[in-house]
Amino acid sequence: EDKVVQSPLSLVVHEGDTVTLNCSYEVTNFRSLLWYKQEKKAPTFLFMLTSSGIEKKSGRLSSILDKKELFSILNITATQTGDSAVYLCAVQWGGGADGLTFGKGTHLIIQP
């Protein structure tokens, strides 16, 4: 059965701290890994990763994929209270018809 496991499930840090969120996966015919930020509405797309070892950056957020060890990390530096959200990892898989499996998410709380 395909699996996507995120850790930690919840995390509380102070503003200015750096956080690292983890996502490991076991899927058949891996195609890509996606990170989303979810607040009180539909998840917002952050990154799509398809190649190992290539870091993607957007402002204070960055992410990298390791296809050999089957995991990805999402880093957030100089955290702000607006970073508080649930961060979802999803893996796209499949041959002709693709699927998308989500992890349970990491609930990140940034305290002032």
Add this chain to the structure above:
Amino acid sequence: DGGITQSPKYLFRKEGQNVTLSCEQNLNHDAMYWYRQDPGQGLRLIYYSQIVNDFQKGDIAEGYSVSREKKESFPLTVTSAQKNPTAFYLCASSILPGTDTQYFGPGTRLTVL
């Protein structure tokens, strides 16, 4: 095991036909959601329901319809009016409406032939 189930996993339909996608949850969640995902895009909200017998349109409701007759079930009908129905459809639920943790089902891949 508590969770969300969607069926079928893969669905093919001919142009002009309506088709209904199933979503069931046994998490006792009040709120349920339907999303659509297209290649290279993020999730887009189709419909959501905060409570039984009530539902609201999301960002791309045209060509879709839903019902919420039972708390655990939120079926989505893709009608022939939906101009581009081929996509991956995800159902989600949350404990209360507006809470930030949504739990996702495994999805249904719909292909229109």
